Amino acid sequence: MKNLLILGAGTAGTIMAHKLRHRLPAGSWRVRVVDEAAEHFYQPGFLFLPFGLYTERDVVRPKRRLLPRGVEFVQAAVDRIEPERHRVRLADGVELPYDVLIIATGTTPVPGQVEGMVDGDWRRRVHEFYTYEGAQALREALRDWRGGRLVVHVSEMPIKCPVAPLEFAFLADWWLTERGLRDRTELVYVTPLPGAFTKPIASQVLSGLLERKRIGVIPDFAVARVDNDRHALVSWDERQVPYDLLVTVPPNLGAEMIERSGLGDEMNYVPTDRHTLQARGHENIFVIGDATDVPTSKAGSVAHFEAEVLTENVLAQVRGQPPPARFDGHANCFIESGFGKGFLLDFNYRLEPVPGRFPFPRLGPLALLGESRLNHWGKLAFKWIYWHWLLRGRPIPFVDHQMSLAGKQIPEGALKAGAFG
């Protein structure tokens, strides 16, 4: 009996369990998935929890129930991977051998990485919405909000779902307006990057959006610490941003287990071939989703597209062949912009987000890099697609893992050639 071992039963791990269980013979391959947590969260829904748009029922399911028949769920913490011995040691000492290993252990916010972030103001004036508990606590804080200075903040890049903090600011603008609190609230967006929009085409198309929404932007802000006495963010160059309510995105790091295994970079992400998704230097270890260091977004859509590539490459590895499939960095993200509207982005390693129609040229019906009501409905519909379609490893109709150029308005010179494509 051969062993396929998947570490992590989040979006990426669950999809891979479905895809490979169907393609590997049950008589000769045992498929096991290891995860410490019992609950699977629909993480895009965390954005909606603080505003009362979603509740627990929308975002939580038992992990075990989301895995297919014929896959064993091992609920346990991993101590480390031992690549030389082709086995994984669990925290309780049990050893699990593998012929092929898939690392899908994701990324986690670690607020303790910023001095002062988890001190007195934490979960009182300082909040985050990247965990279930955090999003719930933030809902309570917003319920008591009567006005003041609301600061939305990104600590450092990369983060999971890079557009989520901007979406939070847009939704806060809408929610405060609905409640009659917008005029009493100063909304500020603080980023370590040179601006809220950083890609040339998006910056041009979306310029003025934040001004129109009266959201102030403080760019190039590298946070050194949170001053709990003064209720202020302080940067390395000693700038201060005071807050009455701070909604921060803490630094994101890969699993500590990756570090213990000697497989990670400085953020515990696994150096991964950006096309084959093989861990560098380890033929029978593959990496998918937020756990990799590939230069595209850390997002569920990326894991979904990577899964198509990874399935072919794992099956080739099993047959003793080199990996045939190549991942192009494809990501597809809805951005909520408030007041029942949204944007849609579709991009990859070679092409930044551009305007156009999606998935069909001219017909759309969705608008790329343009605001529309249908994009907002697309984002809401996506929850059903996620639970019932995407997690089961089914392809989304008309949306291939390789990004299509059809329907996109590509300015001259925008499509990057070669090196990383």
Place this chain on the structure above:
Amino acid sequence: MPQKVIAGQIVEVDAEGYLSRPEQWNRALAEALAGVLNLQLTDAHWKVIEFLQRDYRERGAVPGMRRLNKVGGFATKDLYALFPDGPIKKAALIAGLPKPASCV
């Protein structure tokens, strides 16, 4: 693509002055780009620039502050002293790399 003459050389740049074609980069150009930012490049600047270029070649992305600290061995304070008001974006521009960016 707008063209610009820098250090006697015609180069392609984007709206913010970042090189569109990294292969056009050379050391004389870097000195000139730094001059536009009122910086005089010292050995300490060059160490940062060379690290950014090496890391970008290997990983396809401009490194963040944590990577500059831990892998490059540069302290944040020192980086701000060398490249005031935004060390990574300034060093990237001088190094002929894209602006540090998110997905949009």
